[in-house]
Amino acid sequence: MSRANVRRLALPLLVFVGLLLVWEAAVPALRIQPIILPPPSGVATAIVETAGPIAFHARHTLVTTLIGFGAAVGLGLLLGFAIGASVTVNDALYPLLVGFNSIPKAAVVPLLVMWFGIGAVPAVLTAFLLAFFPVAVNVAVGLATLESELRDVLRALGASRWQIFRKVGVPRTMPLFFASLKVAVSSAFVGSVISETVASNAGIGYLMAVAASDFNTRLAFGGLFVLAAMGVLLYGVFAIVERRVTGWAYAE
Amino acid sequence: MSLRDVGFEYVTSDRRVIRALEGVSIDIPRGTTVAFVGPSGCGKSTLLKLIAGLLTTTRGSVVVDGRAVVGPLKHVGMAFQNPVLLPWRTVLDNLLLPLEIMRENGDPRTPNRVAGRDRALALLRTVGLDGAEHRQPRELSGGMRQRVSLCRALIHEPALLLLDEPFAALDAFTREEMWELHQALGLDRAFTGVLVTHDLREAVFLAETIYVMATDPGRIAHVHPVTFPVPRTLGELYGPAGTELIRQMRDEIRPRREASA
């Protein structure tokens, strides 16, 4: 690992540990009730004690997130290609898409529960609804911003629209597509946790909701930390994938 | 190639009609190079697109090789001020893109892979980029990219080469080098060249005939045959005859600009 990378990891880690220490010291010093705000050591104990259930619920959240995310990537790609390739489709769908995206998705959860009941299905669907927009928009932008000169060069060679799409449109959209994945996976994660919190019987969101209703503050915080770790991990994985796959878009 | 009373109108998004070109009638003999110069907005790029069949005339007709142009011609080389290389492909793979398209379309003129590769390497050698075939476009200077773009326009040995201010973004010295390079390429290959440029010296150096255009509506205002023998030298260009021709064309373009300003 290079010095720059060590620095990039070590500095935020140092600050994080520092904050935990301040927190640890502040709880007794300010005489805060652990039931209101447990110290980090208490949260850690709760995580270790409940490791089994936490692992189960974390896996559940991960699976619903990834299913919703996968579906969102598929539909986002299709929709993005359609919007980017055709001005008519763009004019027809883009405003609708923007309008749809401005609905707070949490408001849709009760409807999903009404249709599909409590469980994993609303979580998957909420994840999907949150995640497909960034994918679709990025793919569409990538296609629509094709330089007109390049299009002219290719058309003057007898290239069909389909050839231009394949040889130029798709590859030049890839950096934007992969950039959208890390945003989309985070959105999917938010979506499934929101849904789990109000309408599920599994998942970290559910675990936290139950812990909170039992006034098990330590476990609720434990869930929060697990969520944070999962969120960072998911984002990180796709950020790395992005760098690997589309290096040419960043080297300059 | 001949253009007969060619007119073109754009309809803008707010439904205004822009008369970009009107009454353009010219003949371009095979194997010669002509240049279009004129003030910005006089329809030079539009004319180029009409010749390539990328736009369809709203009046008159464009005839290439005895046939009226109705859709995009299929075997034309084009290069623009912006080299638009594909950043995810190496220089060589950028050059081979036109051949890939021809191969997919079953064009009988497509060379086989080995021959195509040889052709690309030979072109790179001609433009002084030997050894650069495996580099990425982003690793090249602006002038080098422009040379690659020119090679891409020639790789399929088009009978028609259309250039829209291809050297405008280059510094003066690189530009002169490119003129000489372009002349050398033209002597090797017998293509018909259409050059759009803002640079009057460039037009004098490269073209057999120069069309000076005027604006509102876009039209041909003056025609100047350039009589220096080919190959030309920069010395001739900057000599008295070249300078006089450039001065004359500048006067033809400038009063119009001042009147409209």
Ligand SMILES: Nc1ncnc2c1ncn2[C@@H]1O[C@H](COP(=O)(O)OP(=O)(O)OP(=O)(O)O)[C@@H](O)[C@H]1O
């Ligand atoms: N896509 C378009 N839609 C509407 N009007 C256009 C379009 N393209 C060009 N025009 C108009 O047509 C006229 C000629 O444009 P053109 O691009 O051919 O000029 P040009 O001579 O190439 O100019 P320049 O030297 O600045 O490149 C201009 O008035 C321009 O505003």
Ligand SMILES: [Mg+2]
């Ligand atoms: Mg132009």
